[in-house]
Amino acid sequence: MVIEEWKKSGIATKFPTYRNSALVTTHSWQKGKREDDQAEGLWRINDGIYDFTEFIDKHPGGSFWIRETKGTDITEAFEAHHLTTAPEKMIAKYWVRDAAEPRIYTLTLDEGGFYKTLKERVRKELKTIDKTPKRKSDLIHFGVLVSLFLFAIISAKYKSLVALILAGVALCWTVIVSHNYFHRRDNWQMYAFNLGLMNFASWRVSHAMSHHIYPNSYMDLELSMFEPLLCWIPNPQLKSKAMRYVSWVTEPVAYALAFFIQIGTRIFYSFRHTNIMYWHDLLALSIPLSIYLGTGGTVGLLSCLRTWLAMTSIASFSFCLIGLNAAHHDPEIYHEGDTNREDRDWGLFQVDTIIDRGDLKGSQFLVLTHFGDHVLHHLFPTLDHGLLPALYPVLLQTLDEFKGHLRECNHIEHMIGQHKQLLRIEPNPKPPGAGKKEI
Incomplete structure (x- = not known):
């Protein structure tokens, strides 16, 4: 099958199979991912194939996460959902073999890169911060x-x-x-x-x-589930002017x-x-x-x-x-088809797909009820929202070192930007990094 130019993904070497489904659901997404991910019917982390079958019911986070990801590449999910180093050591006994094919995802999680550096600093910070906001x-x-x-x-x-x-x-x-x-x-x-x-x-x-x-990419199920009623990918072949x-x-x-x-x-x-x-x-x-x-x-x-x-x-x-105007849709935010940042670090990719709601900061109630502190939540999803404000100093420090930007706007600006994004059909020729209202 010849893949049309618009189907070439910015974060993967393959257009996701699930997007060809007549009815897009979580099940069709999982089924397509199992076909695409080169995980050989087991679990893939980086270039290794693991068999976690015996670990499903032992997983401290619950059996769901392991059971539902069988047959897929869980590299980024594994990194984002485990803050301690213990899981990295534990999975060694479940290693089966090296993967036969390279990963289809082009994002990186290199030692010394933005996300790994930030994660190490956050790990240390969590030992000292006040936990009562939980x-x-x-x-x-x-x-x-x-x-x-x-x-x-x-x-x-x-x-x-x-x-x-x-x-x-x-x-x-x-x-x-x-x-x-x-x-x-x-x-x-x-x-x-x-x-x-x-x-x-x-x-x-x-x-x-x-x-x-995979926010704002072809692999983002929360984009495809709204199509064709709402389409945020800037491509004229996906959305007519009408x-x-x-x-x-x-x-x-x-x-x-x-x-x-x-x-x-x-x-x-x-x-x-x-x-x-x-x-x-x-x-x-x-x-x-x-x-x-x-x-x-x-x-x-x-x-x-x-x-x-x-x-x-x-x-x-x-x-x-609230949700569709919370963080992800604005012409200045990276969407599938836009020019990629040269540094393919997964953490920087997360930052590039988000503009935070600055008007929510300072209120734990508003943050919890309006998807606030969105950048930090994407980077460390298992942390309670009440703990995230204490992590801004290390986030800003690390972003500054890796030429990333934490961008903010208020809800009205987000709503205006989201509607502009619905109209946008031309990909952004400039790589992300420069945003509005940098802090």
């Missing part, structure tokens, strides 16, 4: 979780529009704060993510394994329906192809059930369902309004 994160999570149920019940009982909106916003915030937890070892907080009709297990694939590792402007009109509708589309797609795929549903998909039903029980049965089941669907639509809209 407890504050837990309290914030619990607070928004409880408030969504209270506002939902009040809304149904008193037919209050204000309470309905507050319930929707609280549901949105609960989902976003729960994202702070599903990057880590299994915990109860991650299950709250499912209250928004999405599923943490599915998002561990689409968000943690795909988007976090589609570019129409996306501005369809965007609010897509926002309000995003949660429902996610669950609908997964149900459809499960019936037609392979089951990708879980028992904890039923957790979202706890909301209408709580409304019914909380009102003492005085509100009919149909009315409870209407309240639940309305607040979920508000939450969906709010989630997209």
